[in-house]
Amino acid sequence: MAENRVVKRDDLIYPELCYQTVGVLFEVYNELGFGYLEKYYQNAIAESFKLIHLPFREQVPFEIKFKGKPVGKFFLDFVVDNKIVLEIKKTKYFSKKHIEQVYQYLRVSGLKLGIIANFTPNGVKFKRIVNVN
Numbered sequence: 001m002a003e004n005r006v007v008k009r010d011d012l013i014y015p016e017l018c019y020q021t022v023g024v025l026f027e028v029y030n031e032l033g034f035g036y037l038e039k040y041y042q043n044a045i046a047e048s049f050k051l052i053h054l055p056f057r058e059q060v061p062f063e064i065k066f067k068g069k070p071v072g073k074f075f076l077d078f079v080v081d082n083k084i085v086l087e088i089k090k091t092k093y094f095s096k097k098h099i100e101q102v103y104q105y106l107r108v109s110g111l112k113l114g115i116i117a118n119f120t121p122n123g124v125k126f127k128r129i130v131n132v133n
Contacts, residue, residue, distance in 0.1 A: 013113045013130060014083055021080050022126055024048040025117045029124040038090050041119050042077060045088065055081045062108045076105050085114040092120055094127055106131035 012018065028044045042058070049056045057079045064072040078086035085105045089098055094116065102114040106129065114129040 013128075017081055017083060018113070018115065018128065020052065020054055021084060021086060021115060024052070024054070025124045025126060029119060034119060034121045036090070036119075038088050038119075041090065042088050045078065045086075049078075049080070056086075057082075060109075062105070064108065074105070074108075076109065079109070079111070083111060083113065085109060085111055087114065087116045088119070089116060090119045094118055094125070099127065099129060102129045103131070107133060 024045055027048055028041060032041065032044060046056070046058055058077070060076040060079045061073055062076065063070045064074065076085050077088045080086055085102060087098070087102050087105065091098075098116055098118075102116050106112070106114050110131075112131050114131070116127050116129060118125045
């Protein structure tokens with residue numbers, strides 16, 4: 001008789017929070033489908049986070065500093081529960097530029113985990129990006 005076992009991985013960062021976040025992404029895609037502007041996916045994700053009482057901040061500003069002086073600013077799409085950077089894209093594939101963007105966000109914010117979500121014609125795709133520094 002085969003035994004059903006759930007294999008828990010101890011090498012993942014924030015597995016439950018990540019699972020909830022990705023679940024929201026799929027819920028949004030399943031209801032909206034493909035073809036909307038990023039901002040509409042972002043609005044729907046924010047509404048979903050609210051419905052499940054998942055703490056988040058949206059369009060979170062971070063300054064880029066050089067020798068202690070601000071030289072620029074960027075905005076993270078979401079910071080989920082003060083732990084995960086969530087970046088939303090609407091393209092057909094993950095580009096190196098977008099992945100590097102999330103790495104930069106992780107370095108500047110000091111957070112450990114980023115998720116880049118890509119709303120494609122073939123469904124929502126996501127990548128987990130870990131800040132190893």
